[in-house]
Amino acid sequence: MTLAFPASLRDTLLTALAPLIWGSTYWVTSQWLPPDRPFTAALLRVLPAGLLLLGWTRCWPARASWGRLLGVSVLNIGVFQALLFVAAYRLPGGVAAILGATQPLMVLGWVWLLEQRRPRWPVALAAWLGVGGMATLLYAPGTAWDGVGVAAAAGGAAAMALGCYLTQRWQGVGLPVLALTGWQLTLGGLCLLPLAWRLEPALPPLSVGQGLAYGYLSLCGALLAYALWFRGIRRLPAVAVSSLGLLSPLCAALLGAYWLGQTLHGWALLGWLITLGSVLAVQLASRGTRR
Incomplete structure (x- = not known):
């Protein structure tokens, strides 16, 4: 006997894996990578995965779509990955990327600004619930954070929100999902190359563990995760996809509690549960909409 999942639920679950x-x-990053090299980490995460996908798909974009492709690549990969690793180096796992909670609201804001389309109140309310949940986790007593790390997390969320919206609005610039993923990872990686080259020292000889960590971030964290993410952008409302991004800090909080001994109780646990509830609420409230 086999279980048949509705297509929308299957798309949501696959996208949530990213x-x-x-x-x-x-x-x-905190346990395995060499310290103080956020741009190098971002570069080694995305560029090898992008080149691998380009070699596999061998699909070129239309000449007229290059500008749009470069734009979403810079937002989704170049800017986001650079700021992600700045936040990852400066914030503990339980609070890193917490300002990503504003990303669904940012997507709604871009739709309202560029399309004059007002968000449905249940979707907006559920998105605000996510902000409240992550704020509770952020301001829980004893939580450690710094201004640069939080600013990087907020900037990354803003870039990803706009990139998510534009990728859907432009229908993936006419490329199949794997080719779109490969081109974005490659172009975004090339944007990171001068930052890593000029601003950071060369990598020391890597241990086996460090090499495996970079390999995991590239193959799983970039190639697989972004392919699932861009697939979801094509099949689900943009705000629903953006809301699923909140699963990243929730997962980070659990891993931090389990592996690093970072506490997750009291107000922090309440914020974690509220945020998870907001993710589920956005998925339900946004059904039947495109954005």
Whole structure:
């Protein structure tokens, strides 16, 4: 006997795997990667995966779509990955990327600003619930954070929100999902190359564990996760996909509590539960909408 899942539920579950994988970034970065090299980590995460996908798909974008492709690549990969690793190096796993809670609201804001389409109140209310949940987790007593790390997390969320919206609005610039993923990872990685080259020292000889950590971040955290993410952008409302991104800090909080001994109780646990409830509420409230 086999279980048949509705297509929308299957798409949601597959898309949710991407932020769950991304949630492990903070633990892997803090425990396994060489210190103080956020741009190098971002570069080695995305560029090898992008080149691998380009070699596999061998699909070129239309000449007229290059500008749009470069734009979403910079937002989704270049800016987001750079700021993600700055946050990952400066914040503990339980609070890293917590300002990603504003991302669903940012998507609604872009739709309202660029399309004059007012958000439905249940979707907006559920998105605000996510902000409240993550704020509770952020301001829980004893939570450690710094201004630069939080600013990086907020900037990354803003870039990803706009990139998510534009990728859907432009219908993936006419490329199949794997080709779109490969081109974005490659172009975004090339944007990171001068930052890593000029601003950070060369990598020392890597241990086996560090090499495996970079490999995990590239193959799982970039190639697999972004392919699932861009697939979801094509099949689900943009605000629903963006809301699933909150699973990343929730996963990071669990990994931090289990592996790093970071506490998750009291107000922090309440914030975690509220945020998870907001993710589920956005999925339900946004059904039947495109954005």
